Amino acid sequence: MEAKAPHIVILGAGFGGLTFCEHFPNTSARLTLVDRQNHHLFQPLLYQVASAGLSAPDIAQPIRSILSDKPNITVLMDAVTDINLKERQITSASNVLHYDYLVFALGGMTSYFGHPEWEQFAPGLKSLDDAMRIRREVLYAFENAEDEPDPKRVQQLLTIVVVGGGPTGVELAGTFAELARYVLTKDFRHIDPRRAKIILIEASPRVLAQFPESLSAKTVEQLQALGVEVRTATRVKNITKGRVELETGEILAENIIWAAGVAASPLTKKIGVPLDKGGRVLVNPDLSLPEHPEVFAIGDMALVLDENGKPVPGVSPAAMQMAQHVSGIIDDELVWGRKERKPFKYWDKGTMATIGRSAAVAKIGRFEFSGFIAWLMWLVIHLIFLVGFRNKISVLMQWTYSYFTYKRGARIITGHHDA
Amino acid sequence: MEAKAPHIVILGAGFGGLTFCEHFPNTSARLTLVDRQNHHLFQPLLYQVASAGLSAPDIAQPIRSILSDKPNITVLMDAVTDINLKERQITSASNVLHYDYLVFALGGMTSYFGHPEWEQFAPGLKSLDDAMRIRREVLYAFENAEDEPDPKRVQQLLTIVVVGGGPTGVELAGTFAELARYVLTKDFRHIDPRRAKIILIEASPRVLAQFPESLSAKTVEQLQALGVEVRTATRVKNITKGRVELETGEILAENIIWAAGVAASPLTKKIGVPLDKGGRVLVNPDLSLPEHPEVFAIGDMALVLDENGKPVPGVSPAAMQMAQHVSGIIDDELVWGRKERKPFKYWDKGTMATIGRSAAVAKIGRFEFSGFIAWLMWLVIHLIFLVGFRNKISVLMQWTYSYFTYKRGARIITGHHDA
Numbered sequence: 160m161e162a163k164a165p166h167i168v169i170l171g172a173g174f175g176g177l178t179f180c181e182h183f184p185n186t187s188a189r190l191t192l193v194d195r196q197n198h199h200l201f202q203p204l205l206y207q208v209a210s211a212g213l214s215a216p217d218i219a220q221p222i223r224s225i226l227s228d229k230p231n232i233t234v235l236m237d238a239v240t241d242i243n244l245k246e247r248q249i250t251s252a253s254n255v256l257h258y259d260y261l262v263f264a265l266g267g268m269t270s271y272f273g274h275p276e277w278e279q280f281a282p283g284l285k286s287l288d289d290a291m292r293i294r295r296e297v298l299y300a301f302e303n304a305e306d307e308p309d310p311k312r313v314q315q316l317l318t319i320v321v322v323g324g325g326p327t328g329v330e331l332a333g334t335f336a337e338l339a340r341y342v343l344t345k346d347f348r349h350i351d352p353r354r355a356k357i358i359l360i361e362a363s364p365r366v367l368a369q370f371p372e373s374l375s376a377k378t379v380e381q382l383q384a385l386g387v388e389v390r391t392a393t394r395v396k397n398i399t400k401g402r403v404e405l406e407t408g409e410i411l412a413e414n415i416i417w418a419a420g421v422a423a424s425p426l427t428k429k430i431g432v433p434l435d436k437g438g439r440v441l442v443n444p445d446l447s448l449p450e451h452p453e454v455f456a457i458g459d460m461a462l463v464l465d466e467n468g469k470p471v472p473g474v475s476p477a478a479m480q481m482a483q484h485v486s487g488i489i490d491d492e493l494v495w496g497r498k499e500r501k502p503f504k505y506w507d508k509g510t511m512a513t514i515g516r517s518a519a520v521a522k523i524g525r526f527e528f529s530g531f532i533a534w535l536m537w538l539v540i541h542l543i544f545l546v547g548f549r550n551k552i553s554v555l556m557q558w559t560y561s562y563f564t565y566k567r568g569a570r571i572i573t574g575h576h577d578a
Numbered sequence: 579m580e581a582k583a584p585h586i587v588i589l590g591a592g593f594g595g596l597t598f599c600e601h602f603p604n605t606s607a608r609l610t611l612v613d614r615q616n617h618h619l620f621q622p623l624l625y626q627v628a629s630a631g632l633s634a635p636d637i638a639q640p641i642r643s644i645l646s647d648k649p650n651i652t653v654l655m656d657a658v659t660d661i662n663l664k665e666r667q668i669t670s671a672s673n674v675l676h677y678d679y680l681v682f683a684l685g686g687m688t689s690y691f692g693h694p695e696w697e698q699f700a701p702g703l704k705s706l707d708d709a710m711r712i713r714r715e716v717l718y719a720f721e722n723a724e725d726e727p728d729p730k731r732v733q734q735l736l737t738i739v740v741v742g743g744g745p746t747g748v749e750l751a752g753t754f755a756e757l758a759r760y761v762l763t764k765d766f767r768h769i770d771p772r773r774a775k776i777i778l779i780e781a782s783p784r785v786l787a788q789f790p791e792s793l794s795a796k797t798v799e800q801l802q803a804l805g806v807e808v809r810t811a812t813r814v815k816n817i818t819k820g821r822v823e824l825e826t827g828e829i830l831a832e833n834i835i836w837a838a839g840v841a842a843s844p845l846t847k848k849i850g851v852p853l854d855k856g857g858r859v860l861v862n863p864d865l866s867l868p869e870h871p872e873v874f875a876i877g878d879m880a881l882v883l884d885e886n887g888k889p890v891p892g893v894s895p896a897a898m899q900m901a902q903h904v905s906g907i908i909d910d911e912l913v914w915g916r917k918e919r920k921p922f923k924y925w926d927k928g929t930m931a932t933i934g935r936s937a938a939v940a941k942i943g944r945f946e947f948s949g950f951i952a953w954l955m956w957l958v959i960h961l962i963f964l965v966g967f968r969n970k971i972s973v974l975m976q977w978t979y980s981y982f983t984y985k986r987g988a989r990i991i992t993g994h995h996d997a
C-alpha cells in the first residue's frame with residue numbers, strides 16, 4: 160500500500176504549509192511535512208514576544224500536535240539540504256524523501272540588502288529565538304543604564320532604533336515606546352525610562368507604504384503621540400556596534416532592530432528555477448513551477464502577480480489562500496485525474512497594522528479605520544487566527560492584564576547577553 | 579540625607595532576599611538588592627518549565643516590578659565579585675557598595691559531589707535557562723527518534739535518566755513519564771512515545787528520604803503506576819555523553835538530568851568565614867555571622883540548627899522565615915537601638931512533593947496525605963505562594979487546560995541543540 164499511495168511532500172510549516180496539511184481532504188494520500196522547527200509560529204504577534212508582552216509558547220504550537228488527528232500526515236523536524244526536481248527527491252539532514260507532488264512553503268527571512276555584516280549589530284525578527292534575543296538585549300540595556308555613571312552612555316543605552324517603516328517596524332517602535340513610557344516608569348531609581356528614545360527610520364517618503372497616504376499620516380501621528388521619533392526619507396548608510404550611520408549624521412543606540420527587508424528562503428537557490436531579485440520563485444498562474452506541474456511554491460517565497468500585474472503581498476492570508484488553491488488542484492488530480500488547472504486569484508481581505516494601546520490602522524475594501532476601532536478589529540482578528548485554543552485564551556488573558564495594569568507578563572531576561 | 583540613612587545591602591532575590599525586602603518596615607533606611615538575574619524565580623515549579631507544561635514567564639517576575647512601590651529600595655542586576663566584611667564593602671561587576679547591614683541570600687546551586695565534569699552530560703535544574711535547555715533536549719530527542727532507523731539508538735533517544743530521588747527528582751521523573759505516556763502518544767508515526775523509559779536513580783535506600791517511610795513507599799507506587807522505573811540504593815559511578823555507569827551496569831540515555839545535590843553559592847568562599855562541606859555558612863542562632871553582628875546569612879546558603887540540633891532544611895518556607903527574623907532584628911536595632919537578639923526558630927509547616935496528575939505526597943504536622951488529596955493541596959499552596967497575580971491566573975489556566983486535554987502548552991523547541 161505504501162508503494163501505491165501518492166506521496167505529497169510539503170516543505171515548511173508556516174501559514175502556507177500548515178494550511179495545506181489541514182485542508183487537504185484526501186486521506187488515502189500520504190503527506191510528509193518537513194520543518195526545521197518543531198512548532199508553527201504565529202508571526203504576526205512575534206513583535207509582542209520581543210517586547211515582553213507575550214511568552215514564546217503563547218504564539219507557537221507544536222506542529223505534531225496540530226496534526227495529530229491526521230494519521231496520513233508524517234511530520235519531520237529536519238533541515239532540507241538538497242532539492243532534486245528531476246529525480247523528484249528531497250534530501251534533508253536525516254532523510255531522503257521521494258514525492259509525487261511537492262509543495263514549497265519555506266517562507267522568508269530577514270534581508271540586509273547586500274549587507275549581511277549588519278545582522279550581528281541589528282538583529283531581525285523572524286523566529287522565536289530572534290524575539291527572545293531582542294527582548295533580552297532591550298531589557299538588559301535598561302538594567303545596564305541603571306548603574307551607568309556616564310550620562311552619554313546612559314542615553315545610548317536608552318536609545319532603540321528600528322530600521323524599516325513597514326508593519327513590523329511600526330509595531331516594534333510603538334510597543335517599545337509604550338514599554339518605556341508606561342511599563343517601566345516606576346521601576347528604576349537612577350534613570351527615568353521615559354527619557355528613552357525610540358527612533359523609527361524609513362528610507363521611503365512614508366511609513367506603511369502599502370496603505371493609503373491618509374493612514375500613513377495617521378500612523379505617524381499615533382506613533383508621535385507615543386513619543387516615537389519618525390524619520391522618513393532617511394537612508395541607512397552603515398551599521399556598526401551600537402551605531403547607525405545616516406546620510407545626515409549618526410545615531411548611537413544600544414539596540415538596533417532591523418525590520419526593513421524580507422527575502423525568500425535561501426533554499427530557493429537550490430531549486431534551479433528563475434528567481435526574482437528577492438529570491439522568490441516565479442510561478443505559473445496555477446502556482447506550479449515552470450516545467451514542473453507536480454511542484455508548487457506558495458507564500459512568501461512565491462512571486463505571483465494578481466489581475467493588475469501587481470505582486471501578491473507576502474502576508475499570511477495570501478499564503479493560506481495559495482495553500483487552499485494548491486490543495487484543491489492536487490486533490491482534484493488524484494481523484495479525477497483532471498488536468499485543467501485554474502489560475503490562483505488573490506482575495507485581498509484588507510490590511511491592518513497595530514501601533515500601540517488603542518492605536519492601529521486598517522484598510523478593508525474601500526473603508527479606512529484608525530485609532531480605537533482599528534485596534535479592536537486587529538485584536539479580534541488576531542485572536543481568531545491564532546492557532547490553538549490554549550494560546551487564544553492565554554493571549555487574551557495577557558492582553559487584558561496588560562491593558563488594565565500597564566504591565567507586561569514576560570519581562571524576564573533569559574539566555575546569555577551578547578557581550 | 580543619603581549619608582545618614584542606614585544602608586542595607588541584600589545579595590540575592592530568591593525567596594529569602596525578596597521576602598526581606600517586602601517585609602522590611604522601615605522606609606527611612608535605604609535598601610539595595612543585588613541579583614544576577616532581573617527576575618525572581620519560583621523554583622518549586624521550575625520542573626514544569628523543563629517538562630513543557632509552563633512557559634518561563636509564568637514562574638518568573640521582574641524583581642523591579644515586585645518592588646516598584648518601595649522607593650527606598652534600589653534593585654541592581656549585577657554579579658557580585660568580591661566581599662570585604664572588614665571594610666563593609668561589596669564589589670560587583672559595575673558597582674561598589676558600602677553597607678551598614680548586609681544580608682546574604684544567595685541560595686544554592688547544583689552540586690556534582692566533586693565531579694563537575696558531569697555537568698555537561700547531566701544538566702541540573704536551578705535556573706530558567708537550565709529548564710529551557712532540558713525542555714529543548716528532551717523534546718529534541720523524541721523528534722530525533724522519529725526519523726532514526728536504528729532501533730537501539732531509538733531506545734537510547736527515548737530513555738531519560740533522572741539522578742536523585744529528592745522532591746525535584748521525583749517531580750521530574752513523574753512529569754516526563756506523563757509527557758511520554760499521555761501527551762505525545764498520538765503525535766508520532768514511526769515511534770511509540772509510550773515505549774520511552776524514565777529511570778529514577780537514588781543512592782540511598784529510599785526516595786524522598788525526608789518524608790516518613792510510608793510516604794516514600796506510596797511515592798514509589800505512584801511513580802511505577804506512571805511507568806517510571808525506580809532504582810534505589812543505586813550509586814552512579816560515572817556519567818559520560820549519553821551514558822550513566824552504575825555499579826551494576828550501564829544505561830544508555832540521551833537525556834540525563836541531575837537532581838542529586840545542592841551546594842551553597844560558590845561566593846560563600848569569598849566571605850572568609852567557616853563553611854560546612856556543602857559550602858554553607860555556619861551562622862549564630864540569630865542568623866548573624868560569627869564576629870559580624872551586622873552581617874546575616876539566610877536561606878539555602880546558611881547552616882542553621884533547630885532545637886533538636888538538626889539542620890533546618892533548604893526549603894523556601896525556611897528561607898522566608900529567616901528573612902522575616904532578620905528583618906525584625908535590623909528594624910528593631912534601627913528604631914530602638916535594641917541589642918538583645920532572639921534566636922531563629924524554624925516552624926515546620928510541612929513538606930510535600932507532587933508526582934503527577936492526581937498524585938502527590940504530603941506531611942503536615944502528624945498527618946500524612948497521598949494521592950488526589952495531597953495533589954490538590956499541593957496545587958492550591960503553590961498557586962497561593964506563586965508571586966504575581968498574572969502568574970497565578972496564567973498557571974491556573976495552564977493547569978486546567980493540561981488536566982482536561984492531556985496536552986502541554988509549552989512544547990516548543992527554542993535555542994540551539996547541544997550537538
